[in-house]
Each structure stands twice: as structure tokens, then as C-alpha cells.
Amino acid sequence: MAKKDTFGEGNVLRFTGTFEDEQTKELVDPSHVAFGWRVNGGAITIHEYGVDAEIVRQDVGTYYIDVDSTHHAGVWVWEWQSTGVAQALTSGSISVTQASIPFIL
Numbered sequence: 001m002a003k004k005d006t007f008g009e010g011n012v013l014r015f016t017g018t019f020e021d022e023q024t025k026e027l028v029d030p031s032h033v034a035f036g037w038r039v040n041g042g043a044i045t046i047h048e049y050g051v052d053a054e055i056v057r058q059d060v061g062t063y064y065i066d067v068d069s070t071h072h073a074g075v076w077v078w079e080w081q082s083t084g085v086a087q088a089l090t091s092g093s094i095s096v097t098q099a100s101i102p103f104i105l
Helices: none
Strands: 006-008 012-018 032-039 045-048 055-059 062-068 074-083 088-097
Touching: 012 032, 012 074, 012 088, 032 055, 032 062
Parallel strands: 006 088
Antiparallel strands: 012 062, 032 045, 032 074, 055 062, 074 088
16 A cells, blocks of 8 residues: 555555565465455455455565445555465555545446
8 A cells, every 4th residue: 555544535546465474574475365444444345365356466475456445435444464474464544535526427
């Protein structure tokens, strides 16, 4: 995710997760990769690499997901999780501001 923490509703947001071996610091592919997000404490949406096409392996140890923020204004909480090799948990939050002009799509 970019360093910016406020986005306008309707943007496609890219969340990137990188996973490295704790000892060598080299990027490695975990045994299992998942990404979860929710808005304003609502329902959690979870995507799993190899199950859901939304998570893309960009390179060794680097994965991303693009999420459409249309109709999802509010405070987003997101989290990357991995298990096995390079087990990790990284989380954060961003704000998506409501569009000032209603969507026509």
C-alpha cells in the first residue's frame, strides 16, 4: 500500500505484501498467503492466494491485490497473513472519503 492513508471513494486500491525469510532477509514464497479487509467494523472480506484470483503473485515473495473502493467509504482495516515459510502478519488502516458527487454507474 502506498504511504498515503486517505483516498477518494471510487479508486482501485492496491495493497502489496512482501514476505521474507527472517534469517536471510531474502524474499520467499510463504506456504499460504491471505489478505483480509473490512470497512467501519463491518463484514470481513478474505482472499486466499491460489483460491481467489484477486491475489496476484508479482514475484518471489511479493503479492498484491487490487480492491475497488466504490461504495466503501469509511475507515478500512486491512491485513496480510502468511503461514509456513515466512510466517507473518502485517496490518494497517486507511480512510476512504465519500464521493461528493453520486456515482452514475
